[in-house]
Amino acid sequence: MRIVTSVAAMLRLARRWRRHGTRVGLVPTMGYLHEGHLSLVRAARKRVGGTGRVVVSIYVNPTQFGPREDLARYPRDLKRDVRLCRAEGVDVVFAPDDAEMYPGKAAGNYSTYVVEEKLSQGMEGASRPGHFRGVTTVVAKLFNIVQPDVAVFGAKDFQQAAVIKRMVRDLNFPLKTLVAPIVRELDGVAMSSRNKYLSGDLRQQATVLQRSIQAVRRAVTTAKQPAPAVQLRSLVGKVIQTAPDARLDYVEFFEPETLSPVAKVSPGTHMALAVFVGGTRLIDNGRL
Numbered sequence: 607m608r609i610v611t612s613v614a615a616m617l618r619l620a621r622r623w624r625r626h627g628t629r630v631g632l633v634p635t636m637g638y639l640h641e642g643h644l645s646l647v648r649a650a651r652k653r654v655g656g657t658g659r660v661v662v663s664i665y666v667n668p669t670q671f672g673p674r675e676d677l678a679r680y681p682r683d684l685k686r687d688v689r690l691c692r693a694e695g696v697d698v699v700f701a702p703d704d705a706e707m708y709p710g711k712a713a714g715n716y717s718t719y720v721v722e723e724k725l726s727q728g729m730e731g732a733s734r735p736g737h738f739r740g741v742t743t744v745v746a747k748l749f750n751i752v753q754p755d756v757a758v759f760g761a762k763d764f765q766q767a768a769v770i771k772r773m774v775r776d777l778n779f780p781l782k783t784l785v786a787p788i789v790r791e792l793d794g795v796a797m798s799s800r801n802k803y804l805s806g807d808l809r810q811q812a813t814v815l816q817r818s819i820q821a822v823r824r825a826v827t828t829a830k831q832p833a834p835a836v837q838l839r840s841l842v843g844k845v846i847q848t849a850p851d852a853r854l855d856y857v858e859f860f861e862p863e864t865l866s867p868v869a870k871v872s873p874g875t876h877m878a879l880a881v882f883v884g885g886t887r888l889i890d891n892g893r894l
């Protein structure tokens with residue numbers, strides 16, 4: 607396994623692979639890897655086969671964090687990530703630093719961004735202004751640098767996957783995007799690098815997200831007719847109240863393909879929510 611930190615070296619490798627017709631799979635991450643990330647690595651390997659190459663990028667992308675967010679304290683452990691990638695049969699860990707990814711930015715001379723204007727408006731986009739501009743920009747850059755045939759994302763970030771798929775279509779990136787299912791802990795909490803912030807009792811309280819989805823799913827599947835979203839919102843509010851340190855940021859019910867909000871919820875509608883548990887902001891989603 608190679609660890610590549612410069613864009614130039616990664617581009618050289620990518621060009622060589624292209625010349626030889628080698629299939630390439632990319633798994634973009636911010637590191638502090640867990641089983642959720644590793645499931646994407648396995649999905650990538652499955653797609654490119656034993657003769658293909660799997661690249662895991664590890665980069666905590668500053669442009670997708672807001673000024674009051676957790677960029678500085680985001681958990682990092684490159685040594686451990688490298689070990690996990692090696693054990694998983696990853697071919698290349700691409701771990702650039704900020705100067706590599708955003709040349710000139712520190713001096714105010716970086717000025718090109720990629721913006722998706724529709725699917726990125728609601729939910730995470732509304733709650734975290736500028737977040738998706740950072741995501742689409744860094745992912746577009748990674749696509750140009752690694753030139754993958756397939757890129758794998760997790761359904762944990764449902765809206766992000768939709769925004770990236772739209773960007774790939776709209777900008778003609780010559781690759782396929784795969785979205786892999788959410789990997790959860792035994793108690794139902796979606797795996798996340800940010801779970802590290804949850805100490806003691808807060809970790810248990812983090813089950814409110816999945817419990818909210820399950821409560822809504824029960825309500826929707828047992829209802830005789832489509833349930834009003836306003837009613838389900840208040841149901842979610844009640845579940846969230848069972849965790850003393852949890853505060854709802856948003857909950858949305860929407861069509862999974864278009865992300866359009868719906869007023870009446872029926873089986874097949876998608877639900878996503880963001881909840882602060884203590885100071886930690888967690889997200890989750892699921893099909894109802």
Ligand code: AMP
Nearest residue numbers: 635636637642759760762763788789797
């Ligand atoms: P992150 O490192 O949090 O930026 O995530 C990198 C990729 O891993 C994204 O495509 C996420 O959606 C995906 N991912 C994160 N957590 C999970 C999970 N629990 N299950 C599946 N995919 C995940």
